[in-house]
Amino acid sequence: MHSIDCFGHLTLIRKLIHLTTETEKRDKLRSDVLRVIQQAIESVNPENAIRKHMSIETEVLHIGDERIDLKDYVNINVIGAGKASPAMGLAVEEVLGEKLKGGVICTKYGSGVRLSKMEVVEASHPIPDERSVLGAQKTLDKVRSYDSNDLVICLISGGASAIWCLPAGKITLKEKVQATEALLDSGADIHEINTVRKHISMIKGGHLARAIYPNRLISLALSDVVGDKFTSIGSGPTTADPTTYQQAINVLNKYSLFSRIPQSVLEHLKAGVKCEIRETPKPEDPIFERNIECIIGSNKLALRTAEETARHLGYNTAILSSELTGEARFVGKKLAGEIKKIYLEKNPVAPPAMLLCGGETTVTVKGDGKGGRNQELVLSAALELKGFKSILVASIGTDGIDGPTDAAGAFADGSTVGRGEELGLDAVEYLERNNSYEYFNRLGELIYIGPTGTNVMDIQVLIAI
Incomplete structure (x- = not known):
């Protein structure tokens, strides 16, 4: 004959009920x-954001509160970079329809998006690779081939800094990657990282806008940076850059990175401080006078x-x-x-x-x-x-x-x-x-x-x- 410990049995039941209740609450x-x-x-969602901020009414393109008369332009071309840029591109193709001539969109591997009028170039993120260089160079080649009366729309989203990579001067891709990795591991914030990136690049920090000029440029961005500053989104390829070569040097000094940064990068930055290399375009530069910038999504x-x-x-x-x-x-x-x-x-x-x-x-x-x-x-x-x-x-x-x-x-x-x-x-x-x-x-x-x-x-x- 077996004895039954009723008290112990009830205690076990209570514990099981408590555990079940706690699990349900947690779930x-x-x-x-x-x-x-x-x-x-x-x-x-990038597609919804584009549709909310871009529309066409007869021959007028609406970008937020801005109105652009499309009769003033020969073609509309689209470029872009970032993890969300292919989805943004899909919505732009839908809105512009036959008015869109073409373009090139650069994004990270595995995007799975195919566009009908724009080439998609996939590359590595967060560390750039040879495809990042290819995509950036294709973008520059495209914009330099446009008719001076073409309208250019640029789509920027998070990841553009790595996906558009075109090292400046004598800096190699490997050396730029080494500098990027050192910055990412240092604890530097995104604004500090981008200050350096802009000054060792041929596309960031307003250099892309310089290449597009005199065409009119519309930049649409999903902000992935604190403060939603256009100068930091994708390292600001299409906007004026308020930072300097000296500030880039200061970032490396602040995080004691000189021993981890390749000599070619240090020499390039020092040459910039000495005014031996042209600075990134500043806010007063006339290339930005007609350009439009619009944040379409943010934190x-x-x-x-x-x-x-x-x-x-x-x-x-x-x-x-x-x-x-x-x-x-x-x-x-x-x-x-x-x-x-x-x-x-x-x-x-x-x-x-x-x-x-x-x-x-x-x-x-x-x-x-x-x-x-x-x-x-x-x-x-x-x-x-x-x-x-x-x-x-x-x-x-x-x-x-x-x-x-x-x-x-x-x-x-x-x-x-x-x-x-x-x-x-x-x-x-x-x-x-x-x-x-x-x-x-x-x-x-x-x-x-x-x-x-x-x-x-x-x-x-x-x-x-």
């Missing part, structure tokens, strides 16, 4: 985050859409910023403090609350691990949130890719670090090794959404219930 929060992210990304727009979706789901909301910058691990720690404040003090909003922010952080690579800035931010936040099971944090790249990984970002909540410890994982060690991808992969907390065809930097979603 619900993750589902809400993914819904918010999906709607935010859809709001900056701000994505966050506004995310907020509307969150409110529809029943959350009290607050947008912290669309201009987050800094070291990812420090930003993650700060954001964890903000969401704990909401949970503990109900300030600035009360739970159930969703805190939204965006921008582009950086990672100073010191370890030998694998990860991206979003995953590193979330791992840092997870350490601060240990034990706060009613808080969730997520961070994703809106292009669907976080650094050199196949994930867009990651989730973490108050149980993440504890669950990692049960598997023998030390979150601090993984953070120090820049190995956030492997940590979240073991826990099943990576976010996979696949390539989105757009890019407006990163989005962070934090929930307190």
